[in-house]
Amino acid sequence: MQSWIPFIPESASTISGRVDALYFYLCGVTIFFTLLISGVLIFFVIRYRRRTPFEIPRPLAGSHRLEMMWSIIPFLIAMSFFVWGTKIYFAQYRMPRDGIEVYVVAKQWMWKFQHSTGQREINELHVPIGRKIKLIMTTEDVIHDLFVPAFRIKADVVPGRYTTEWFEATKPGRYHLFCAEYCGMNHSGMGGWVVVMEPTDFDNWLSGNVNQQSASTAGQQLYQSLGCVSCHGANAEGGRGPALQGLFNSQMPLNNGQVVKADENYIRESILNPQAKIVAGFGPIMPSFQGQVSEEQLMQLVAYIKSLSANKTETPNAKPPVTTRSSATPESSGSK
């Protein structure tokens, strides 16, 4: 919208107009006071210049009212930055409940995207207009940072954990995405495009790429092949590990008395470093899977475990997670 102003990128998300409004307000306040102070300064320099060689200035008694005024007004202006900025910050960085999840794995020097329906992309992300897109991000090597100027979103992508950001695009088009954290030789080349499409075009795009299995199906296969099933079985009775249905986003009591929320980072940690947080009532017997699963496979396992928790997350086209009914597979239907 502000693309007629040089250096201001296009405004193409629900949050970008709000960010710009605050930005212009900050600029306006800055310009106003710069002009006011330099104007008054020049005026006083001329008005109160020394006119005779031995002129003695008139002494001034202080004014409490004046001092109060020039303390309270700047305080209120500074607080307006703070309150306005905080509101936008929370809108920008608190993840919405509903929305389409996309897994992002960064590596030197590319961006890998996986849709929950299975489509994978490199350096390009296709999304529909008017839907909240939640990016769940990690990296295989160093810190990167996913930055889409047109959406006014930017967040670090950190090894060893998941970080998130979200946006809702408002206009179809192609928008540049950048890596905004210096990450080595080809940092400047680590970019790509977000392609925003009308919903029908997006559905066509999705159905033109259906040959890949969904993240949760891939995760389910890993769950079988890595032998997770032997401890985290369909029902926890006699199971050596906690059952996985309904686990995602639930409160897990630990054997040290703490309670943690079983979010993406918790599940990830429990796969790589099982001894870190042991669920109450279970022994420290799980081996670490560090080095045995890639970041993408970890995300697939997380996606599978999520899919076992009813419909706490929305998937595009409302396809339910695929669960085959082998004897070892927990059934998600009974877990609500």
Ligand code: CUA
């Ligand atoms: Cu990745 Cu800079």
